[in-house]
Structure formats: C-alpha cells, structure tokens
Amino acid sequence: MHYVIIGNGVAGVTAAFALRKRDPHAEISVIGGESDYFISRTALMYAFMDRMNLRDLEPFERQSYTKQNITLLRGWVSALDASSRILRLADGRNLSYDKLLLATGSIPNPAPWPGLATAKSGLVNFVSLQHLAECERLAPTTRRAVVAGGGLIGVELVECLHHHGIQVDFLVRDAWYWPMALAPEEGELIADHIRHHGVNLLLGHEITEVKTDTNSRVSAVRTSQGGELPCQMLGACIGVRPAIEWLREVQTPPALGRGIKIQSDFRTSLPNVWAAGDCAELPTGQVEQIWYSAKRQGELAALSMLGDTVNYTPPLFFNSAKLFEIEYTTVGVRGAESFFRRLPGKNVSIRIMHDQGAVTGFNMLGSRWNHTWFEKWIHERRDLPYVLKNLHLAQFDVEFGRVSLSALGVAS
Amino acid sequence: MIKPGAAHALLHSIKNRGLAAWVLAALFTGFYLVLYFTEWFSPLAQAIGLGSKWTLYGTLYTLAVTAGGIHVIRKYRHNRYQVVRTIVVIVVQATFAYSIPMLLKFLHQPEYYLSYFWPLKLDYLTPSYIFSLPLPFIIYSFVGSLVLVPILAAFFGKRWYCSWVCGCGGLANTFGEPWRHLSDKSTTSWKIEKVTIYAVLGITVVLTALLFISYGAGKANPQLVRTTGEFQSYYGLIVSSLLSGVVGVGLYPLGGTRVWCRFACPMAALLGLVQKVGRYRITVKKDMCISCGMCSKYCEMGIDVRSYAQANQSFTRASCVGCGICSEVCPRGVLNLENVSSRDPQESKLIQIQEVAATRPLI
Numbered sequence A: 001m002h003y004v005i006i007g008n009g010v011a012g013v014t015a016a017f018a019l020r021k022r023d024p025h026a027e028i029s030v031i032g033g034e035s036d037y038f039i040s041r042t043a044l045m046y047a048f049m050d051r052m053n054l055r056d057l058e059p060f061e062r063q064s065y066t067k068q069n070i071t072l073l074r075g076w077v078s079a080l081d082a083s084s085r086i087l088r089l090a091d092g093r094n095l096s097y098d099k100l101l102l103a104t105g106s107i108p109n110p111a112p113w114p115g116l117a118t119a120k121s122g123l124v125n126f127v128s129l130q131h132l133a134e135c136e137r138l139a140p141t142t143r144r145a146v147v148a149g150g151g152l153i154g155v156e157l158v159e160c161l162h163h164h165g166i167q168v169d170f171l172v173r174d175a176w177y178w179p180m181a182l183a184p185e186e187g188e189l190i191a192d193h194i195r196h197h198g199v200n201l202l203l204g205h206e207i208t209e210v211k212t213d214t215n216s217r218v219s220a221v222r223t224s225q226g227g228e229l230p231c232q233m234l235g236a237c238i239g240v241r242p243a244i245e246w247l248r249e250v251q252t253p254p255a256l257g258r259g260i261k262i263q264s265d266f267r268t269s270l271p272n273v274w275a276a277g278d279c280a281e282l283p284t285g286q287v288e289q290i291w292y293s294a295k296r297q298g299e300l301a302a303l304s305m306l307g308d309t310v311n312y313t314p315p316l317f318f319n320s321a322k323l324f325e326i327e328y329t330t331v332g333v334r335g336a337e338s339f340f341r342r343l344p345g346k347n348v349s350i351r352i353m354h355d356q357g358a359v360t361g362f363n364m365l366g367s368r369w370n371h372t373w374f375e376k377w378i379h380e381r382r383d384l385p386y387v388l389k390n391l392h393l394a395q396f397d398v399e400f401g402r403v404s405l406s407a408l409g410v411a412s
Numbered sequence B: 001m002i003k004p005g006a007a008h009a010l011l012h013s014i015k016n017r018g019l020a021a022w023v024l025a026a027l028f029t030g031f032y033l034v035l036y037f038t039e040w041f042s043p044l045a046q047a048i049g050l051g052s053k054w055t056l057y058g059t060l061y062t063l064a065v066t067a068g069g070i071h072v073i074r075k076y077r078h079n080r081y082q083v084v085r086t087i088v089v090i091v092v093q094a095t096f097a098y099s100i101p102m103l104l105k106f107l108h109q110p111e112y113y114l115s116y117f118w119p120l121k122l123d124y125l126t127p128s129y130i131f132s133l134p135l136p137f138i139i140y141s142f143v144g145s146l147v148l149v150p151i152l153a154a155f156f157g158k159r160w161y162c163s164w165v166c167g168c169g170g171l172a173n174t175f176g177e178p179w180r181h182l183s184d185k186s187t188t189s190w191k192i193e194k195v196t197i198y199a200v201l202g203i204t205v206v207l208t209a210l211l212f213i214s215y216g217a218g219k220a221n222p223q224l225v226r227t228t229g230e231f232q233s234y235y236g237l238i239v240s241s242l243l244s245g246v247v248g249v250g251l252y253p254l255g256g257t258r259v260w261c262r263f264a265c266p267m268a269a270l271l272g273l274v275q276k277v278g279r280y281r282i283t284v285k286k287d288m289c290i291s292c293g294m295c296s297k298y299c300e301m302g303i304d305v306r307s308y309a310q311a312n313q314s315f316t317r318a319s320c321v322g323c324g325i326c327s328e329v330c331p332r333g334v335l336n337l338e339n340v341s342s343r344d345p346q347e348s349k350l351i352q353i354q355e356v357a358a359t360r361p362l363i
C-alpha cells in the first residue's frame, strides 16, 4: 500500500503520522513544494521579526520523519491521473499511489487593483516561506508601506513592518475594525491600540489604483477617499482561498467548487482520492481555514483512508489571536443580545452573547480564557446569570495577573 | 530579518552566537578563571574597600541581577507573574545572598547565605563545617535542606527555588535574558541531561554520606578522612567552580543561561524528582495551539514545550524551572503554570469536560 499526500502542511503531516500509527508497514510519501520540512506558517511573523529563525518553525524534529518511516519529497505536483493512479511533479518525476490525500492548503486571493499590471516588484503577500523571503528582500529599501485588508494576516504583516521601522498605512475597507469578528466597541478598542503603536489605520478606505516608479516598483496607491499614499511595499492581505488552480488543468480533476468538494468522510469525487485542510470544501459549502480544523481534518481523513467510518461535522467555532499586544479569544456565534463590559482605561473587555435565555458566544479581549468552559456552557444552553456566576472558572490569566471580574462589573 | 542599523546587527550577533557572542563568552569565561584561580582581583577589591575578591564578586553579581532584573520587569511589565517573580529574585539576591551575609560577618557571625541549601551548597550539610556554627544555623540548614525545600517543591514545583530564590537561576533570568533561547531543544540533549544531572546528584549524595561517615568514624580511619577530603576538593573544583561558574555563566552567550541548572545542578535534580510527583504542572488549553514554537524557542531549559502543547497534553517535566516565559510568549494563551491537585473540585470538573469535549463534537 502506498499512501501519497500532496501538501506538507499541518493537514498533510498530521494525516501522515495518523496513517503510520495505524499502519506500520505501508509506504507513506508526503510531497511539498514550499519547503523540505513541515513548517508552521503561523510563525512566519516571528521569523520576519527575528524572534525565531526558520529552523524554529519546524514543529517536529527532522528525525521524526525517518523514525516514522515517512518519505518526504520536495516538489510541486502538476498532474494527476486518477484512472491510472499516477502523479507527475513539475520537474518531470512520476509517482504512483494507491490512496491519495490532497492537502494543498491555501493561496492568497489575488490583488484586484488597477495599475498592478505594470508592477514588477513591491507587491507582497504573507502566506508562504517564499512570501516571507520577498518581504525580507524588499523591507530594507522600504520607508513606507501600505497593507490592505484587516484580517489576522494583515495585522501580523503590519506588526512586522512596523517592527522594522517602516511607516505603515493600514487600509481597511470596513467602517470599524474587523466587523466579521468584532462589534463596534471592540473594533474601536483594537483600532485605538493599533494607532497607539504609530500605525496609520485608515478605516473605510479601499485601494483604487496602484502606481509604479520607473523601475516598475510600487510607488504609491490611490484610495477610495481620493488620497494618495506613497509606499515602496504593498501588502495584499485580502483573504486566502483553496490552492486548487492546478487541479483545473489535470487529466482527471476532482469536483471543484470554492475548494475541493468532499463528503463528510473526506472522499473527493475521484476514487481513492481524499482531501483535507484549507483546500477542502465541506458538503455544507464551508471552507475552514484554521489551524486546528486542518489538523483535525487531516487526522480524520487518515482514518477514512484506513477504512474507518468517518462523519465529520465542524465543531462549534472557536479561535484565538493576538492583535499587537491584545489577546483575543472567541467561541460560538452571535446572539440577539449581548453582555459587554470593558475594564475602565484598560484594553480588557468581555462580551457574552445570548439569545432566548441561552448563551451563544463569547468575545474576550485582553485577558486569557479557557474556551473549553465556554464550549461547555454553550453546549448546555446555560443562561447569562449562570455563566456570569461561573465565569471565574474559565479564567486562564497568569498567576497574580488574574483580571478582576468585579472590576469588570461581574459580581461573583 | 535583523532590524536595520549597526546597533541591531551587534545585538543580533550577541544574541545569536555571532562573533560578538564568542568574544563575550571568552570574556566571561576569562573572568571566572581569573576569579577562581588567581588573586588578581584582590588588590582591586581592597582598593575600593570591599575587602576580598569574593565580596567584589558578590557586589558585581548583585548589580548584574538588579540591572538585568529591571530590564526584565520593563520588558514583561504587562505580566504580573514575571513582575512579581523578578522583584522577588532581586530582593532575595540583594538581601539573603548579599547584604545579610555581609551583616552577619560584620557582627562576627558566620557568613551564612540563607538562600542556599544542600545539595546546591555542599557545605551546609558538611558536618565538620555546619556543626561548627551556632545552633540556629545548624537547625536552619537541616530543616531548610531536608524539610522546607522538598515540601515547597511538592506544592509549588521546583520553581519556588529555581526561578524565585536561587542566585544561579536569578542571574539566568535577569542578566541572562538575552540568551535564554539558546538552550538546545533536541531529544538528544534531553537524554544527555537525564544522565548527567542524576549522575551529579548521585555523586553529591555519596560524597555527603562519606563526609558524615568520616566525621563520625574518622578517628578510627584516617585513610577514609583523607580520601573523602580529596574527593571533596575535586568536587569543589569540578562541580562548584568549573561547572557552575566557568561553564554555567561563562558560556551564557553560547550555550544559553541554564546549562548548569539543566545538566549538572544536584539541587535541580532533587527538586525535579519531587516536582514530578507534586502538584505543579503546565496546563495546556485544548486545541488552541498553532504550533508556532515560540514556547519552545524561549524555554531556557530546552524543553520542547510545543510538542506537548500541539498534542493537547498538560505536563510536568522534571527540568521545568517554572520561569513562566512559555506562557508569556505564547501568542494564543495556550499555556498556564498551575499548582493543581486532583482533589480540587475545579480540577476534576475540568478533566471531566475535557473528556466530554474529546469524545464528541460539540453541537
């Protein structure tokens, strides 16, 4: 049995280890185009800021792969023939498989702005190691940069550029910061914090045109508000999408939508081919683009490949992030009503959303929480008074640093 | 990418085993060699009114802990655990390990360091020395080393000593801050550490036993006394001077700050064993780790914290000194230092809900 996995991201590598755990003898190969070894792209920013080096981004010791007898291949897969079960790499190598997992992850959404056609350099993304290299190549000759897109990757890139002494204009289309996740109060808190660092956050701004200099490097952008912002680097952080373009060209493409369409057991429309992680589109049409989902999907896809019955439904949404210094924890969904409190003068706030007597979600800024409790309370459909009474159980702040709930207006 | 500017290039070199780091390491090591094996510092010490080279060393040490500590407090000012811990480190150094012994000496009492215990300080259970002290010191030594130290470790982990009280740890966590990430994280190092640290502990215990035997039965057996004496002086040279001083601090810029604590300190070995069965642990928040590796990178003891975090596994490692930096640098707030007991109602509830969460998807 030869299991082949395309993509050495967290989904692919988790799947490889899960396969090995159950099948000690099978041949397992993992192909990756970006790097020789699995790296955590979540730490790209720390490499950019010199807080880590590239080797530190590898979550597993290199010897783990040899110990587990997993073959790592470096290269880009460019052709797939599911009828004869053969893959071809861009460098011409062929590889046959018995069972195949597509775990190709995401690529950045392409920048749509007029004027980019003439730009040969200056436009950057922040998703892969190659993007990091390009950012590091350009940063030393950059005094001002524009970053467009207020999601988490955008904020991380802004923090990095700012760290290197580059003046950043941070363009966000929305009326307040990150409306997808935050209510206006929290959006304002975060916006103030970003501005406090000296970043020029411009809400309600979009790029309308990109200008270039005589060397075809980005030199300025024009915005929907009419202004012109000079810049030598332009970061496009306007979301990511499944890395499936190459599959449209192959002999036997699987059914594709936004991503590779899968059943709840991770099977694609092709026989003996599964998909998991950022590249997979669930039967609901949903594409999960988060680390723990990719990990969980990779593990379950492996079980499905091994013949187990698997029926994946995404868990209740939770996540955490760090926006400059402010930590953020979220669980669940919005509700009709919400309980919001902010610690006076501090970047600490809590929001507990509820609907018809049951809590539905939590949005917490500036302090640490163990989301497992929140999941439990939502699951048990607890009401607000119950949750407030027990809120202290979920606090996860460092010792001596516990945020005072009574100061937050939560009587306990 | 290194920040632009010559100052940052130099800083990078110092922190990342560049040329500047090698130069510094040579300077530090040279300093210790001169201190331990020559009297060159004595005239200097007398000239500035500090009496002996050891008082001069103590003064420099205290200054280094204080200055480094102030830097650390500023750097981690948003983290109360770090602030409180660092203040305690500075105060303990300035009092128990510096001014109180000086005061004792001034009052014609023995120069006793209240913050040191056996087996880190062999003298404090060396019968010929300790029984020559006034009774309160004898009691403090025995009760401290054999009762207080292990009991506190059972409740709070070894951190109460290694990163709150101990001078070696104190220097590492203050002056040594720029080099904490240099500890080697490989499993090979872990294997080596387990052999060397327990070997040193074994040697220390054997030596202490011999010291007691030759103290008690020495008159009948002068040969034993002589051999034990030789053993003791080699121990002093190799363990106390070379390993804890020259290698331990001299090589900060190359090997990181806890080489001594991790590979050789008998006190750390003993406390680690208690810690394994005690209440202390690092709690890992379920499924929140993004494998970024900041925790492992900045662990001064070379623990691959990430390997536990990404496996959703709360853990207690014997070597963990509880400095709390993994929890501080984790961008997702995954880690927390805790003293737990399975009897805590909150703890059993948490275990229960984590089991539920693990076995079935929520909603």
Ligand SMILES: Cc1cc2nc3c(=O)[nH]c(=O)nc-3n(C[C@H](O)[C@H](O)[C@H](O)COP(=O)(O)OP(=O)(O)OC[C@H]3O[C@@H](n4cnc5c(N)ncnc54)[C@H](O)[C@@H]3O)c2cc1C
Binding pocket: A006, A007, A008, A009, A010, A011, A012, A031, A032, A033, A034, A035, A041, A042, A043, A044, A045, A075, A076, A077, A078, A103, A104, A105, A106, A126, A127, A128, A152, A153, A156, A243, A246, A276, A277, A278, A279, A288, A289, A290, A291, A292, A294, A319, A320, A321, B290
């Ligand atoms: C800067 C940044 C920060 C992030 N931070 C967070 C965070 O804090 N929390 C969170 O939950 N998520 C975060 N994410 C998202 C998270 O990283 C992804 O959800 C996760 O990496 C997806 O894993 P994956 O294995 O599906 O895909 P990927 O990690 O994208 O891995 C896929 C791999 O397959 C390779 N590949 C693709 N096509 C081919 C081919 N044809 N041939 C060979 N190899 C191929 C790619 O080069 C890539 O290396 C972040 C993402 C970025 C970019």
Ligand code: SF4
Binding pocket: B288, B289, B290, B291, B292, B293, B294, B295, B296, B305, B306, B309, B310, B329, B330, B331, B332, B333, B334, B335
């Ligand atoms: S720092 Fe936090 S998120 Fe990063 S690897 Fe460690 S535990 Fe995981």
